[in-house]
Ligand code: SF4
């Protein structure tokens with residue numbers, strides 16, 4: 001049994017939270033990129049797909065995901081400011097360009113998918129950004145099998161780095177696990193090992209929900225199974241409900257106290273009015 005990692009909530013910054021693929025923060029020196037791509041006999045050529053699919057949010061250049069950069073002339077020479085392009089562009093390379101393990105079927109113009117590795121919140125991600133114009137391309141058998149194999153390899157840390165694999169299409173993203181693909185709908189989630197070559201992903205409503213679920217999960221010291229995770233989620237949910245009810249009870253008590261106080265004031269006022277009226281009658 002794989003030793004269970006202590007659960008820590010994965011917290012991703014805005015780019016990931018919105019499911020927008022940023023150009024990545026693992027910068028490679030331009031010369032290194034050239035040496036690696038030359039060794040493979042690969043070059044960007046007519047491809048400019050990263051200049052469209054990826055978001056860039058740097059002081060020197062900003063662009064949303066899935067829109068062409070204003071400097072790009074796709075199919076007509078590519079970057080119009082190539083010699084002066086900013087560092088964020090110089091230091092970026094997709095995995096097809098530099099990684100010998102990535103086959104030619106992944107050439108971005110052919111696959112319509114840009115692959116890159118990035119780091120967020122201390123965790124590393126292998127990201128497959130799919131052109132929204134061909135959203136099912138990644139599910140085609142040959143691509144899908146490679147993505148699944150990469151996901152397993154990444155979770156096993158076979159390259160020496162623990163990598164989570166994401167598929168991103170527009171604002172949607174999926175975490176790829178060996179046995180299933182999980183659409184990530186919250187910025188708060190955590191991948192947890194549940195056995196040999198088995199992982200599950202917990203998705204939380206918010207940070208507090210995550211802490212509670214993970215605290216409940218931590219009660220199961222030896223192994224995690226989907227059933228235990230579901231149970232932990234129920235425990236956390238029940239705690240939240242109980243707290244909400246307690247808060248509601250306190251509110252009801254406060255309201256009752258206030259109502260009682262108002263009632264007593266009214267009664268005192270009425271009594272005072274009666275007394276003063278009676279006083280008037282007497283004198
Ligand atoms: S996606 Fe890759 S091959 Fe295409 S332009 Fe970008 S870095 Fe070059």
Ligand code: SF4
Pocket residue numbers: 050051061069070071072073078079080081082085086089
């Ligand atoms: S500046 Fe050039 S290299 Fe950078 S995103 Fe725009 S077109 Fe692409």
